[in-house]
Amino acid sequence: MTLLGSFALWAAFLLGCWSAGLSFFGNWRENPATALAVRRGVYAVCAALLVATLSLWKGIFSHDFNIEYVWAYTSRNLPEYYLISAFWAGQKGSMLFWAVVLSIFAALAQALTSQRHKDLLPYVAGVTNLVVIFFVGVMLFAHHSNPFERMAVTPPDGNGLNPQLQNPGMVMHPPMLYLGYISITIPFAFGIAAMLAGKLDAGWIIAMRKWALASWIFLSVGITLGMWWAYVELGWGGVWAWDPVENASLHPWLVLTAFLHSVMIQEKRGMLKRWNMGLVVGAFLLSIFGTFITRSGVISSVHSFTQSDIGYYFLAFLLVSAILSFTLLYTRWPSLEAEVQLESLVSRESAFLFNNLALVGIAFSVLWGTLFPIVSEAVRGTKISVGPPFFNRVNVPLGLLLLFLTGVGPLIAWRKASMANLQRQFILPTAGFVLTAAVLLVAGLRSFYALMSLALAGFVMVTIVQEFQRGVRARMSMYQENIFLALVHLVERNRRRYGGYIVHVGIVIYFVAFTGLAFKTEKSVDLTPGETATIHSPFGYDYTLTARGVSQYVMLNRKVTAATLAVTRNGKRIGDIKSEKRQHMDSFGNDTFEPSTEVGIISDLREDLYVVYAGSIDGTERAHFTFHVNPMVSWFWIGGAILTLGGILAMWPGGPQVRTRRRRSAAQAGYSVPLAGVAE
Amino acid sequence: MTSSRRDFLQYAALGVLPMLWQGGAPQDTTKKPGGGVTPDRLGEPMLGGRLVDSTDKWDNDAGIIAIEQRLRCRCGCMLDVYTCRTTDFTCTYSPTMHREVIALVVAKKTPEQVIQAFIASDGEKVLMAPRASGFNIAGYIVPGVAVTVIGLVLAAYLSRRRTVAIAVGAGAVPGAPAPVSGPDQEQLDRLKRALDEVES
Numbered sequence: 101m102t103l104l105g106s107f108a109l110w111a112a113f114l115l116g117c118w119s120a121g122l123s124f125f126g127n128w129r130e131n132p133a134t135a136l137a138v139r140r141g142v143y144a145v146c147a148a149l150l151v152a153t154l155s156l157w158k159g160i161f162s163h164d165f166n167i168e169y170v171w172a173y174t175s176r177n178l179p180e181y182y183l184i185s186a187f188w189a190g191q192k193g194s195m196l197f198w199a200v201v202l203s204i205f206a207a208l209a210q211a212l213t214s215q216r217h218k219d220l221l222p223y224v225a226g227v228t229n230l231v232v233i234f235f236v237g238v239m240l241f242a243h244h245s246n247p248f249e250r251m252a253v254t255p256p257d258g259n260g261l262n263p264q265l266q267n268p269g270m271v272m273h274p275p276m277l278y279l280g281y282i283s284i285t286i287p288f289a290f291g292i293a294a295m296l297a298g299k300l301d302a303g304w305i306i307a308m309r310k311w312a313l314a315s316w317i318f319l320s321v322g323i324t325l326g327m328w329w330a331y332v333e334l335g336w337g338g339v340w341a342w343d344p345v346e347n348a349s350l351h352p353w354l355v356l357t358a359f360l361h362s363v364m365i366q367e368k369r370g371m372l373k374r375w376n377m378g379l380v381v382g383a384f385l386l387s388i389f390g391t392f393i394t395r396s397g398v399i400s401s402v403h404s405f406t407q408s409d410i411g412y413y414f415l416a417f418l419l420v421s422a423i424l425s426f427t428l429l430y431t432r433w434p435s436l437e438a439e440v441q442l443e444s445l446v447s448r449e450s451a452f453l454f455n456n457l458a459l460v461g462i463a464f465s466v467l468w469g470t471l472f473p474i475v476s477e478a479v480r481g482t483k484i485s486v487g488p489p490f491f492n493r494v495n496v497p498l499g500l501l502l503l504f505l506t507g508v509g510p511l512i513a514w515r516k517a518s519m520a521n522l523q524r525q526f527i528l529p530t531a532g533f534v535l536t537a538a539v540l541l542v543a544g545l546r547s548f549y550a551l552m553s554l555a556l557a558g559f560v561m562v563t564i565v566q567e568f569q570r571g572v573r574a575r576m577s578m579y580q581e582n583i584f585l586a587l588v589h590l591v592e593r594n595r596r597r598y599g600g601y602i603v604h605v606g607i608v609i610y611f612v613a614f615t616g617l618a619f620k621t622e623k624s625v626d627l628t629p630g631e632t633a634t635i636h637s638p639f640g641y642d643y644t645l646t647a648r649g650v651s652q653y654v655m656l657n658r659k660v661t662a663a664t665l666a667v668t669r670n671g672k673r674i675g676d677i678k679s680e681k682r683q684h685m686d687s688f689g690n691d692t693f694e695p696s697t698e699v700g701i702i703s704d705l706r707e708d709l710y711v712v713y714a715g716s717i718d719g720t721e722r723a724h725f726t727f728h729v730n731p732m733v734s735w736f737w738i739g740g741a742i743l744t745l746g747g748i749l750a751m752w753p754g755g756p757q758v759r760t761r762r763r764r765s766a767a768q769a770g771y772s773v774p775l776a777g778v779a780e
Numbered sequence: 781m782t783s784s785r786r787d788f789l790q791y792a793a794l795g796v797l798p799m800l801w802q803g804g805a806p807q808d809t810t811k812k813p814g815g816g817v818t819p820d821r822l823g824e825p826m827l828g829g830r831l832v833d834s835t836d837k838w839d840n841d842a843g844i845i846a847i848e849q850r851l852r853c854r855c856g857c858m859l860d861v862y863t864c865r866t867t868d869f870t871c872t873y874s875p876t877m878h879r880e881v882i883a884l885v886v887a888k889k890t891p892e893q894v895i896q897a898f899i900a901s902d903g904e905k906v907l908m909a910p911r912a913s914g915f916n917i918a919g920y921i922v923p924g925v926a927v928t929v930i931g932l933v934l935a936a937y938l939s940r941r942r943t944v945a946i947a948v949g950a951g952a953v954p955g956a957p958a959p960v961s962g963p964d965q966e967q968l969d970r971l972k973r974a975l976d977e978v979e980s
Contacts (some may be wrong), residue, residue, distance in 0.1 A: 463921030479787025490909035661828035695829035715832040719825025
């Protein structure tokens with residue numbers, strides 16, 4: 101299997117080189133057979149990498165511990181679903197995962213893109229192949245990076261998977277995030293292809309729009325799952341720690357979010373072409389930067405893979421990609437001039453521009469904070485740490501500005517808004533803002549940022565409801581539809597727009613959840629079985645926890661020490677909660693890794709009771725616990741689901757273009773609009 | 781892991797005893813590994829990692845927690861001392877730092893003096909966020925200033941362009957009829973797009 105895998109890697113590498121060479125230097129414009137060969141080259145690279153992938157999975161599932169990677173990340177008693185995730189648990193496997201997924205996306209881009217954009221496709225193939233070649237090349241040539249590397253002897257059992265990775269969230273979170281990072285290459289490839297081909301009209305935007313949205317959805321899901329994993333697995337009761345690797349996932353997400361907004365201006369008004377090209381290139385470079393951060397060890401992070409020289413390869417690739425991309429952008433600068441100029445400061449285009457500024461500003465701010473320890477050390481020669489207090493202080497005001505602009509954008513008319521338009525549009529959302537703030541002030545909320553966050557959330561929600569309500573009312577009066585049908589048709593007819601509003605609802609919910617979590621309460625206690633402790637929640641409830649004892653047992657691949665508590669809320673029993681210490685072991689019963697903690701959670705829409713069993717006191721059943729009451733946490737997962745749903749709705753096939761064409765052809769029979777001087 | 785009937789009876793007896801002893805308080809009766817345990821003692825005390833200290837009044841002290849939340853744990857976990865000591869119970873650094881903080885507070889040091897003492901021993905990297913002084917100010921203000929300045933320049937540029945456009949319009953001779961000219965291609969394209977939008 102390792103021989104087949106290594107052979108497949110070499111085949112992918114050589115085929116990729118050949119196909120990329122043909123893309124950039126072949127005469128495919130004159131000879132359609134060359135264009136076909138380029139396309140087939142992409143498919144062949146994909147096939148070769150699929151063979152390599154299956155070879156590694158075969159090694160994993162057959163417990164071939166002679167393969168170093170299989171030994172390092174699996175063991176005989178590892179549950180099968182974690183054998184799947186072991187594929188991307190380590191550096192080498194994740195590199196292969198990256199390469200194979202990119203090759204699949206590259207093949208899909210070739211197969212699914214309309215032939216209208218056939219002038220771009222060979223260049224797209226060239227760019228995607230170059231990125232694939234880079235990843236395969238690192239596996240083949242970098243020291244200790246080949247996933248098929250064999251060991252001198254075959255150990256009887258493997259090292260096993262890190263206990264913190266033995267969590268359902270870890271089966272889904274890394275691949276989702278990788279899918280997001282990887283799929284950014286496709287919009288980037290279309291951007292570079294458009295510049296190389298000199299076809300800088302809206303064609304490349306139309307060809308890659310859904311890819312950009314897909315990347316954004318994958319990243320959103322990946323980030324949300326990462327938050328969930330951190331919450332249920334790490335035991336600190338939070339969802340976001342501003343760790344450099346977490347931040348690295350946020351950079352491309354923010355830049356892609358900016359792109360998805362500004363691209364609408366290019367489509368509708370022919371503006372911001374240079375900016376959009378810059379954003380696509382930036383998103384790609386930031387995805388590579390994230391990989392560099394994760395794998396180089398240049399910035400310390402709990403998420404990093406082990407330090408290795410692989411980081412230098414990524415740094416070189418990042419620099420070369422940046423230089424080539426921006427040089428190309430510079431040479432095409434005149435061709436990317438806007439077709440029309442912005443007409444008014446008070447217009448939707450302008451609001452989108454400021455929204456872009458806020459998004460890119462936050463991306464810069466997070467990048468700046470991530471790199472500031474290096475900058476500071478270089479300037480002052482002193483090591484510093486940049487943690488959550490820094491990021492919160494810098495980013496909360498920018499986040500609130502973004503939330504405000506999220507509400508403002510849809511309220512302002514395209515081109516130029518009149519005063520009457522502004523009055524009509526803003527009156528209800530402003531009332532929503534004032535009312536929310538007043539209610540919270542009366543309820544006793546005095547934190548300025550929390551107050552602003554929740555009041556702005558009210559503002560944006562009223563904006564969105566107003567947009568839906570106006571659309572539904574218009575349809576009800578125009579087509580005599582009932583409210584439900586009008587809503588369905590409204591969304592169906594303009595999926596991008598209303599899908600976008602649903603995404604905004606998800607974002608608002610995120611803000612509310614983050615604001616709520618700032619009011620968490622915590623308490624450390626020791627309890628002997630039968631003893632009770634009480635913790636007061638921010639919503640005014642009293643949770644009373646009674647220790648029921650500590651039990652020890654063996655389960656699957658681990659020895660478990662479990663502490664159970666009975667829980668009442670304001671005197672009413674709501675169930676039992678259990679937190680565990682797990683000592684993982686190999687199939688011979690030998691301990692592997694440090695003991696890990698599994699938290700116990702009782703969750704509802706208001707708050708989570710979150711219990712961590714810290715350990716035994718004096719080796720007895722008297723146990724040390726940390727209790728947290730975390731408000732609004734469920735809303736992170738609800739917000740994430742709504743956001744994803746909105747994104748999927750926005751990119752769902754069909755929609756207005758198809759219908760527009762159909763209606764136009766029908767309209768020709770009934771009426772015509774004379775347009776003097778407009779060439780059809 | 782198989783149990784004999786004798787083991788089973790032993791576990792059952794050991795499970796019933798503590799219930800009798802503690803007046804029927806709910807107890808778990810499934811202590812398997814180790815066997816032969818006393819009622820209140822775990823079969824394998826070290827199975828869940830190192831034994832922990834009893835909680836004292838300082839563990840939940842708001843002042844101590846506020847100080848610890850400003851200090852980074854020395855173990856390299858990237859967490860503050862409070863979060864680390866209440867999260868990663870394998871860490872031996874955060875309990876030590878917790879005791880150091882308590883000792884300084886008991887010695888009547890102010891929170892600022894406690895922080896200074898840690899900076900003196902560990903350097904600035906012990907802080908969760910750099911102090912907003914000297915070069916570090918750049919860390920705090922650069923993003924905000926950049927966004928504000930770019931935003932203001934953008935707003936000024938857009939307003940100026942609008943003013944210029946109005947001034948050009950106002951430059952015509954008062955009372956003279958507006959110059960009649962046909963729509964240019966850009967306007968026609970815009971009109972066509974607008975009509976397309978209406979149709980769709």
